Amino acid sequence: MNNSEIDNLISLLSRLPGIGPRSARRMALNLLKKPESLMKPLAESLITTANSIVNCKICGNLDTSEICSVCNDKRRDVSIIVVIEEIADLWALERASVHNGMYHVLGGTLSAIDGVGPEDLGINSLVERAQGSEVHEIILAMNATIDGQTTAYYITDQLKDFSVKVSRLAHGVPVGGELDYMDDGTLQTALKSRQPF
Amino acid sequence: MSIDGFFSVNQHNTNNLEDFKYDFNRVNSLKLKNFRSYKDLKCSFNGGPVVLLGPNGSGKTNILEALSLLSPGKGLRGASFDQFRNFKGPSEWGVIAEVASHNQIIKISTGVSAGRLRGRDVKVNDKKVSGYSSLPSLISLSWVTPSMDQIFMESPSSRRKFLDRMCSSFNDNHISSIKNYEKLMRERNRLLQDSFSDKTWLDTLETRMASEGILIGLTRIELVKSLNDILGKDQNPVWPKAFLKIEGDVEEELISNNSDEVKENYSKTLFDNRRKDSLSGRTLEGVHRSDLLVSERNKGVYANQCSTGEQKGLLLGLILSHLDLIAESSNRYPILLLDEVIAHLDQVRRSSLFDQIVRTKAQVFMTGTDVNSFSPIKGSAEFFSVGMGLLKEFQI
Ligand SMILES: Nc1ncnc2c1ncn2[C@@H]1O[C@H](COP(=O)(O)OP(=O)(O)O)[C@@H](O)[C@H]1O
Ligand SMILES: [Mg+2]
Ligand SMILES: [Zn+2]
Numbered sequence: 001m002n003n004s005e006i007d008n009l010i011s012l013l014s015r016l017p018g019i020g021p022r023s024a025r026r027m028a029l030n031l032l033k034k035p036e037s038l039m040k041p042l043a044e045s046l047i048t049t050a051n052s053i054v055n056c057k058i059c060g061n062l063d064t065s066e067i068c069s070v071c072n073d074k075r076r077d078v079s080i081i082v083v084i085e086e087i088a089d090l091w092a093l094e095r096a097s098v099h100n101g102m103y104h105v106l107g108g109t110l111s112a113i114d115g116v117g118p119e120d121l122g123i124n125s126l127v128e129r130a131q132g133s134e135v136h137e138i139i140l141a142m143n144a145t146i147d148g149q150t151t152a153y154y155i156t157d158q159l160k161d162f163s164v165k166v167s168r169l170a171h172g173v174p175v176g177g178e179l180d181y182m183d184d185g186t187l188q189t190a191l192k193s194r195q196p197f
Numbered sequence: 198m199s200i201d202g203f204f205s206v207n208q209h210n211t212n213n214l215e216d217f218k219y220d221f222n223r224v225n226s227l228k229l230k231n232f233r234s235y236k237d238l239k240c241s242f243n244g245g246p247v248v249l250l251g252p253n254g255s256g257k258t259n260i261l262e263a264l265s266l267l268s269p270g271k272g273l274r275g276a277s278f279d280q281f282r283n284f285k286g287p288s289e290w291g292v293i294a295e296v297a298s299h300n301q302i303i304k305i306s307t308g309v310s311a312g313r314l315r316g317r318d319v320k321v322n323d324k325k326v327s328g329y330s331s332l333p334s335l336i337s338l339s340w341v342t343p344s345m346d347q348i349f350m351e352s353p354s355s356r357r358k359f360l361d362r363m364c365s366s367f368n369d370n371h372i373s374s375i376k377n378y379e380k381l382m383r384e385r386n387r388l389l390q391d392s393f394s395d396k397t398w399l400d401t402l403e404t405r406m407a408s409e410g411i412l413i414g415l416t417r418i419e420l421v422k423s424l425n426d427i428l429g430k431d432q433n434p435v436w437p438k439a440f441l442k443i444e445g446d447v448e449e450e451l452i453s454n455n456s457d458e459v460k461e462n463y464s465k466t467l468f469d470n471r472r473k474d475s476l477s478g479r480t481l482e483g484v485h486r487s488d489l490l491v492s493e494r495n496k497g498v499y500a501n502q503c504s505t506g507e508q509k510g511l512l513l514g515l516i517l518s519h520l521d522l523i524a525e526s527s528n529r530y531p532i533l534l535l536d537e538v539i540a541h542l543d544q545v546r547r548s549s550l551f552d553q554i555v556r557t558k559a560q561v562f563m564t565g566t567d568v569n570s571f572s573p574i575k576g577s578a579e580f581f582s583v584g585m586g587l588l589k590e591f592q593i
Binding site for chain 2: 110111112113117118146147149150153154157158
């Protein structure tokens with residue numbers, strides 16, 4: 001292959017997680033075969049989404065408006081905030097429909113080695129939110145990894161002077177487990193059996 | 198070595214009712230793909246002692262090394278991960294074993310796929326798992342290799358690793374605790390290098406290091422105590438008797454103090470050492486600095502002052518007592534890998550070791566160059582000749 005446009009497409013596709021060069025070539029070929037029915041609609045959808053997507057000002061979720069649909073939903077319980085590492089974790093909890101409260105996405109975990117400190121995560125804004133009178137409980141739902149748990153301990157320490165109740169997920173989350181890969185039942189027990197931190 | 202036998206349970210040695218209370222760790226079959234000198238090897242074992250014979254360089258240790266990768270870490274050579282692939286083959290490699298564990302047959306596979314530079318993946322029944330937290334509860338291995346002849350002369354770190362490996366079959370969570378501790382320590386070391394360091398963050402890391410460190414220390418103490426008890430009973434009289442002691446502040450404190458107090462002291466030491474540690478770029482005190490001191494009971498001298506032969510005897514006696522200990526404490530038998538051990542033993546010790554190998558319910562893999570040195574166990578062992586990337590079973 002020496003068509004640079006196609007090469008470029010393939011190399012972009014292969015940057016997606018789980019897509020190696022071989023699958024990228026297959027995907028590109030598929031798209032090229034269906035320029036009208038697949039390729040152009042996909043390209044348009046990509047552009048539209050890219051232009052409208054923003055991080056929610058409150059929780060960090062991705063949505064097309066500044067306040068995401070979760071934060072905007074008046075039927076949800078504003079007194080409970082579940083803190084998660086990644087947007088994928090929020091989506092996982094939403095897919096399982098196990099939590100009817102609010103969220104707070106940190107965007108990672110504390111990791112000195114990777115140069116991620118408290119100021120790089122949404123910890124300050126969480127501390128601010130936790131002081132709101134309507135907030136009664138913060139549930140820490142970080143992954144059961146070393147960095148996830150260090151972050152959980154850190155946040156607990158930051159919140160210890162406020163009246164808000166701090167709890168964390170307990171049984172159900174296997175050691176080394178990641179929320180995004182867990183089934184709904186496991187997520188539900190994990191959320192139910194949360195314990196004070 | 199037919200593929201048919203690959204997923205069948207072997208019943209060797211399990212006719213005795215008594216045996217059912219034990220959990221046999223046993224490798225029933227092994228596949229190597231592009232691993233070291235093996236392009237594609239399949240073999241199966243019947244559960245009895247296995248003897249691998251072949252000239253130097255024929256690939257015997259490579260087989261034992263593959264087996265050793267069924268426990269977490271870098272295997273019995275302590276090799277770096279880029280050494281495992283066959284140099285002439287593609288960059289992926291794999292070790293796939295069918296293992297009897299907890300009265301079930303499971304498939305444990307490990308290796309890397311192309312392009313991966315660090316570490317190795319571990320799968321149990323084709324599902325990816327964390328090797329550190331999953332493997333120790335499923336399979337336990339211990340080994341004696343020629344390079345371990347130096348263990349009493351080397352730096353504390355090799356004895357500490359040896360100690361922790363023995364601990365891992367004693368407590369399934371030990372290696373996880375060590376990995377957690379090391380991770381927390383790296384984080385702390387890094388944080389101490391930044392001029393502006395977050396105190397709460399450091400506190401968190403130090404508190405958690407202390408908790409993990411205490412768990413590590415407690416397991417080490419318990420193992421050493423139990424091993425000393427067994428060694429004191431003199432069950433294997435032909436071997437020089439070792440006496441073990443851990444040299445390390447935390448472990449020494451734990452022997453006579455309440456663990457909560459020691460934990461508090463531990464965090465406090467880390468807190469007090471921040472400046473020193475920051476200047477030296479590492480954590481100067483803690484369980485990651487401990488050493489295993491081994492002495493010869495009757496003479497009362499340290500192992501490093503014993504003759505080479507005595508040191509080897511101390512080590513083997515220790516490994517065999519560890520096997521007894523694990524069998525007693527967990528009703529489970531670790532797999533034993535003996536690389537070039539037999540040839541270097543005198544007549545008395547060799548026949549005592551063979552006696553034990555035939556008697557034990559543990560699966561034992563041995564290597565050697567001379568078939569004659571194994572003739573005493575020709576009735577009870579499986580013999581394979583190793584060479585040209587193949588294993589061939591033969592009768593003697
Ligand atoms: N990564 C590798 N790729 C191919 N061959 C290897 C690799 N590592 C070691 N070998 C070869 O394996 C042989 C050593 O095998 P080894 O198991 O140590 O032999 P021995 O039977 O003496 O124990 C040597 O010939 C060495 O060149
Ligand atoms: Mg060898
Ligand atoms: Zn939101």
